[in-house]
Amino acid sequence: DAGVIQSPRHEVTEMGQEVTLRCKPISGHNSLFWYRQTMMRGLELLIYFNNNVPIDDSGMPEDRFSAKMPNASFSTLKIQPSEPRDSAVYFCASSFYRDGNQPQHFGDGTRLSIL
Amino acid sequence: AQTVTQSQPEMSVQEAETVTLSCTYDTSESNYYLFWYKQPPSRQMILVIRQEAYKQQNATENRFSVNFQKAAKSFSLKISDSQLGDTAMYFCAFVSDDKIIFGKGTRLHILP
DSSP states (O other): OOOOEEEOSEEEEOTTSOEEEEEEOOTTOOEEEEEEEETTTEEEEEEEEETTEEEEOTTOOSTTEEEEEEETTEEEEEESSOOGGGOEEEEEEEEOOSSSOOOOEEOOOEEEEEO | OOEEEOOOSEEEEETTOOEEEOOEEEOSOSSOEEEEEEEOTTOOOEEEEEEETTOOSOOEETTEEEEEETTTTEEEEEEOSOOGGGOEEEEEEEEETTEEEEOOOEEEEEEO
């Protein structure tokens, strides 16, 4: 079984540039989550989708961040324009939500460095 | 390779009791962080408590505290005066550089 696939694995770019992170959830999963991970704050939920629809984007830090899920097998997180404080590891996770808790499966993350 | 093991798949305790969730890990690294996350029915992962490996003092956050035994590679979570709202899945996580490794979780039920 293929897990959650994220790309790129690493991204280094200059401030002001547009950054696009990609995620392919596990086939059959209907919920998708984008997290940002820093050592100080741990995992912070940015946004999550259920059945391709954004349910809660209250964690998106500012208008420079946007996320889309055009279909059940693909999602993007875009930062435009990027800033050095956006440097972090970004994780995508997916799960099958039916009722109650279902475990989330995490991708390997994208390490983003904004210079 | 790093591994994180939570040996208790499910636990139940009465409200107001104290409960301890176990977590052990394996690593050859010396600098890392350990986290406990809570996943309530709302599904998002919520940070409960964090511990830097270089700190000997155990972290404490209100009713939550950890027993960090670096030599034994053990990182247990103690919840004092448990409340109904503590019912959730709890995940232990090992973080080093850009790696994050989760345990399989412990489902905790707080009974009225």
